[in-house]
Amino acid sequence: MRASTSAFFPRFARLVGALLLATTLAACGFQLRGSNGAYDMPFSSIYLAVPDTSPLGNELKRNLRASDRVVITPTQEGAQARFEVLSETRNKAILSLNNLGRVREYLLSYTLVFQVRDAAGKLLLGPTEITLRRNLAFSEEVVLAKEGEEALLYRDMQSDLVQQIMRRLAAVKPQ
Numbered sequence: 001m002r003a004s005t006s007a008f009f010p011r012f013a014r015l016v017g018a019l020l021l022a023t024t025l026a027a028c029g030f031q032l033r034g035s036n037g038a039y040d041m042p043f044s045s046i047y048l049a050v051p052d053t054s055p056l057g058n059e060l061k062r063n064l065r066a067s068d069r070v071v072i073t074p075t076q077e078g079a080q081a082r083f084e085v086l087s088e089t090r091n092k093a094i095l096s097l098n099n100l101g102r103v104r105e106y107l108l109s110y111t112l113v114f115q116v117r118d119a120a121g122k123l124l125l126g127p128t129e130i131t132l133r134r135n136l137a138f139s140e141e142v143v144l145a146k147e148g149e150e151a152l153l154y155r156d157m158q159s160d161l162v163q164q165i166m167r168r169l170a171a172v173k174p175q
Contacts, residue, residue: 039170045071047079056088056112059162079119086113086127090154095135106136108150110157114165116172124172130164132157
């Protein structure tokens, strides 16, 4: 009986300590930065100079609207910031070959160059390039499945790119 109670107390003390620490952090208002998914943008309205058919532009609009703090204006008049896409490229390069000289792996890359200007036309964020890369294993036996996987990887890179854009927009320092 004595051996089981002596093993119980250290475990109980650790549990109480962890509970006390969690309660203290919650009571003081501690929160990880960005943990609620919202960003504090330094502007209240933005114009997105992207085509209406752009999947990247649509996802960026959706993320900005979700914050409820930024209004997306249909024209650049009245917008405090202007987001401009300078270039957007997707690339697929051979990464490795098998012993027969056939493609074994591709390297997918997605590059976006953008800038942000204020209402007066001054640069808030100079031309910024973000490049994302993913490896795609390839097999000739399942070409259709690999094409679907490629499309899925590009969508994943696009979502990652939008999150990086959101973080960079939140870090802009207006002058």
